[in-house]
Amino acid sequence: PGTTSGLELAGKMAEKNEGKGEETFNVIDLTEYAKKQRWWNKIFGRNSGPIAEKYSVATQLAIGGVTGWCAGFLFKKVGKVAASAVGGGFFLLQIANHTGYIKVDWKRVEQDVNKAKKQLKLNAEKPPKEVRTKVDEVTTFVKKNIVLTGGFAGGFLIGLAS
Numbered sequence: 033p034g035t036t037s038g039l040e041l042a043g044k045m046a047e048k049n050e051g052k053g054e055e056t057f058n059v060i061d062l063t064e065y066a067k068k069q070r071w072w073n074k075i076f077g078r079n080s081g082p083i084a085e086k087y088s089v090a091t092q093l094a095i096g097g098v099t100g101w102c103a104g105f106l107f108k109k110v111g112k113v114a115a116s117a118v119g120g121g122f123f124l125l126q127i128a129n130h131t132g133y134i135k136v137d138w139k140r141v142e143q144d145v146n147k148a149k150k151q152l153k154l155n156a157e158k159p160p161k162e163v164r165t166k167v168d169e170v171t172t173f174v175k176k177n178i179v180l181t182g183g184f185a186g187g188f189l190i191g192l193a194s
Contacts (some may be wrong), residue, residue, distance in 0.1 A: 089179050096183025103184070104191020 077107045087095070126136045 046124075092177070092179040093183040095186035096180040096185075097190075100178075100184035100187025101191040101194070102187075104188035105194060106191075108192050108194075 125134070125136075129136050
C-alpha cells in the first residue's frame, strides 16, 4: 500500500524547481527513506543505525573491550615476528658484509636516504585528499560510537600488555 516504484522515486529525486532563472534541486535523505522500506527492515532489521542506538553501554564496552584485546594481542604477536624478521635480516646482512660476501656502497646508501628524507618532507606538509577523507570518516565514527571506541582502546592496551 502506497509503495513508490524506483522510477517514480528517481523522478522525484531529480525534480527541478525553476524560478527566477535559477535551478534548484530537492534533496532526499536516502538513509531515512531506506529505513522506512520493508525490504530494508527484512534484511538489516529495524535498528540498523549507529551501534550506540542499538546496545546498552555495558554491551558496547564489552564488545569494544573484547575486540580491542584480540586486536592488541595479535598486534603484539605479529609485531614480535616482524621485528625479529627485520632485525634478523639486518644481522645477516652485517655478517655477510663483514665476512666479505657482499660489499655495501655506503655513500650511495646515504644519498638514497637523504633523497627519501627530502621527498618525505615535501609530502608530509599536505596530506592527500584520500587521507583527509578517511581521517574525517574515522573521526565521525569515533564521535558516534565513543563508548565502543573507548572499550576498544582499553582492550587494545590490555591485549598489548598480556
